[in-house]
Amino acid sequence: MTTEFNPDRPADLGPLYRAEAWRRLGAEQFDIVVVGGGVVGVGAALDAATRGLRVALVEARDIAAGTSSRSSKMFHGGLRYLEQLEFGLVREALKERELSLRLLAPHLVKPLPFLYPLTQRVWERPYVAAGLFLYDQMGGAKSVPGQRHVTRSGALRVAPALKRDSLIGGIRYYDTVVDDARHTLTVARTAANYGAVIRTSTQVVGFLREADRVMGVRVRDSENGEVTEVRAHCVINAAGVWTDEVQALSRQRGHFRVRASKGVHIVVPRDRIVSETAIILRTANSVLFVIPWETHWIIGTTDSDWDLDLAHPAATHADIDYILDRVNQVLVTPLTHDDIEGVYAGLRPLLAGEDDQTSKLSREHAVARVAPGLVSIAGGKYTTYRVMAAAAVDACNDFIPTRVAPSITERVPLVGADGYFALINQCEHLGQRYGLHPYRIRRLLNRYGSLIDEVLAYAADDPSLLRPLEAAPQYLRVEVLYAAIDEAALHLEDVLARRTRIAIEYSHRGVGCAQEVADLLAPVLGWTAEDVAFEVDTYRARVEAEVASQQQPDDASADALRAAAPEARPEILEPVPVPR
Template identity: 60%
Template sequence: DAQMDDARYVATLVRTAAGYGAHVANRARVTAFLREGERVVGVRVRDVEGGGEYEVRAKQVVNATGVWTDDTQALIGERGQFHVRASKGIHLVVPKDRIHSTTGLILRTEKSVLFVIPWGRHWIIGTTDTDWDLDKAHPAASSADIDYLLEHVNSVLNVPLGRDDVEGVYAGLRPLLAGESDATSKLSREHTVAHPVPGLVVVAGGKYTTYRVMAKDAVDEAVHGLDQRVAQCVTEEVPLLGAEGYRALWNARARIAARAGLHVVRVEHLLNRYGSMAEELLGLIEGDARLGEPLAGAEDYLRAEIVYAASHEGARHLDDVLTRRTRISIETFDRGTRCARECADLMAPV
C-alpha cells in the first residue's frame, strides 16, 4: 500500500481490462445519458482528442466517476441518493539525503495522519485533509498546506526541512461520501453502490486499497439488472498484467541485466514499475541500444520508458508522460522541463 504508484496502477488496470476484451476509450467525455422513458440505455460521448460525438448504447451503465459523482448524477436530472465531497490531500517529495532515517514514519496530527514514506531516491511526506471546491481536474497545494506539512514533520526531525528541500508537490482529491458532519475527516471512507434509475448503477466513495471490492459490488449490482446468467465474480483471483512471472524474473535480475547490458539497479527499476512486462521494454532496448540510456535531466528513467508510454500505454501528450506514465514532474526540481524536449523527440515518431 505505502509503495503504491497511482499513475502506474491506473495504466496497468486499464491494460489488464483491455487484455480481457474491454474496449478502452481514453479522452472520451460523457456529456449526457441516453434515456428511453425512465430507463438509462447508454451515454453520449465527446471525443476530446479527435472531435466528434458518439452514442454508446448499453444494457447497464456503471457510473464510477469519483469526485465528479455529483456532476455526473446531475446529467440524469435526478437528485443523487448520496453526495460526494472532494477532500484534498497534498504531498511533498524531498530527496532521500534530506532525511536521515532507515524507516518510514507515521504520526498523528490534530487534523490528519502525517506519514513520511521512502519512495525510491526520495521521501514522500503527506498528507492534508481539507475541503476543495475549485476545479476538480486540477487540485493544487496552497502555501499554507506546504507550511503545515513542513511544520509538523520538522517537529520530529533533527535537521529541519525548508522549502528549498522540496523537489515536488502534488495534490489529489478523495471522494468522501458526505455525512452529517462538516469536517471532511469525519466523512466516510467507505464506498456505496446504488441503482438510482433502471439501467444505471452508481458506485462512489472508497479508496485505492479497496478497489477490487468496489468493482465486485458495482458489477454484481449491474448484473442484477441483466436478464441473463453471469458467472460468479473472480476478481480476487485475477492477477494484473505484469504480475505473472514477476518473482521469477526478480530472482533472475542479475542475469537479465548482464544479458541486456544494463546495471542491475536499472532492471530492478523496470521490474518494480512494469513487472514481467519489463520484458517488452528490454525488447525495445535490444532493438535500439540508445533506448537503454537514462534521460538527461531525469536520470532515474530510461529512454525506452518514454517510447513505451506512447507505444503501449496510450500516451499522446508530453504531460501524459511527465506526470502520469512517469513521476518526472514531481521527482525533479525543474518539474521535468529539462528532459521535455528529449521526451517529445522520443514520442513523436511513435
C-alpha cells in the same frame, strides 16, 4: 512497430488500439459501460470482463488523471480507522493488501516498515499496541512481520533524523507502498487483456434513454471533438469527485452526494531525512506519513474541503507550511521550502455527511441504483478498489439480460505479475542480456514486472533507447516510447506526470526533459513540429502555474492561477458545476 491493430495483444493500448476502440464504441452493444478511468472504474471494467461481460470504459482525460495518481502511495489497511471503530473497513483493506502483495500485483505493491514514535508515557504504548495487535490479527501480519516494540534508543537507531526529545520509544510495524498511477494503468491494461474496450480522452456528454431507462452514453473525443453513442444495458458512474457532475447529465436525482477533500503532499530528496523506515506521526486532526519513495521521501497529507476546480486542485503556501511545520517538530534538521523538489494535490471523493471535518468522514463506499440502467459508486479508499468494483458490477445484474457470473478478480493477477518473483532472482542474468546494471533491471521489474521483455524489445534495433533521459536519469528513453505504444499515453503530461513520476521527482518538475520526451513521442503519436512545440509549451505553462499557485496564501487565489493554465486535451469540456 506494427502498422495495424493486433487483436492478439489487446493490452497494448496504443494509437492503433485507440482507433479500433472508437469504432467499437459506436458499433457494438455492451453489457456495461463504465464512466471514469480511476482505480474503481478500471477495477469495474476488469471485474466485468472477467465475468464474461461485454464492457467498455471511457475516461475524459487519462487513466488515473484524478485522485488515483495523487494518493499517499500506500496500499494499506488504514490503521487510523481502527480508532474510528471502522473494524470492517480495516479487515477488508488488509485482506486486499495481502492479495495484492502475494498474488495480484507483487511487482507493484511492496512491503514497507513503519516506525510509530511514542510521545506519552504510561498509557500510549499499551493503547497503540492494542490497536496494532488488532491490525495484525485482522490480517496485517501474514506476508509481513507483526509489530515490534523498541526503546527510544532503538527507535533512533533506525530513524536518526528524529529529535531525541520528540519520542520516548516506538513501535515498528509494516504496511505497503505502491505507485498508484502505474497500478491503476496496470488494472486497465489487464481489463483490456480480458476483452474490455478501454478508451481515454473520451468524455461523457449525455445519456441515452428510452422512457425512464438509461440505455448508454453519448461521448465526445477530447482530442478532435467527434461524437458517438455507446449503447449498454447498464452504465456505472465511477467518476470519483466528478460523480455528481456525471449524475447531473442523467437528469436523475442521486442517492448520495460526493464531497471533495484536498490532500497535499511534498516530495524531498532522500538525503534530507536519515531513516531506514517510514514514519507515521499523529497530528491534531489526522496523521502525517513520511514515506520512502526510491530517491525521495513523500510527506503528507492535508485534509481540507475543496469546492473549486476538480481537475486541477492546487496546493497553497499554507498547505506546504502546514506539512513542514508538523514534520519539523520531530526532525533534527528541519526541512525548508528549498528542500522541496515536488508537490502534488489530490482530491478524495468522500461520501457527503453531516460532520464538517473531512477527516472524520467515513472511507466506506456506497453503491446506488440511481435509475433503471444506471449505477453509481463513490467513497471508499484506494486499497479496497477491487471490492468496490465487484459491488458496482453486482448492482448491474438486474439490468443485464443474461446470467452474470460471480466476481473472480481475487484470483486474477494483473499483467506483469506472473513470473515476477522468479525474474527478481535473475536480475544479474537479465542485466547481462540487455547490457544494463542489475539495479536498473530491478527497477524496471518493479514497474513492469514480467512485461520487462516487451519494454526492452523496442531497443533491439536502437540501443540508444537504453540510455537514461538526460534530465531525468532514473528513467530510460525506451520507457517513454513504451508509454505511447502500449500504455495509452497521448500527451507529454501523461508521460511526465503518470507513466513516469518525473513531475514530482525532479526539481525541474519535468520541464528539463520535456523537449527530449516530446521528440521521442512524436513519431509514435504522429506529431508535427508544431504539435511538439504545443506539447512542450503547454506542459511548461502547467508547471509554471502549479509553482505559482504554491506561493499563494489560500485556495481561491491558488485555484485561479492553476485553472488558467492551458489544457493538453484541446476539446475537453468543463462539466457544468453542481452545487455542493
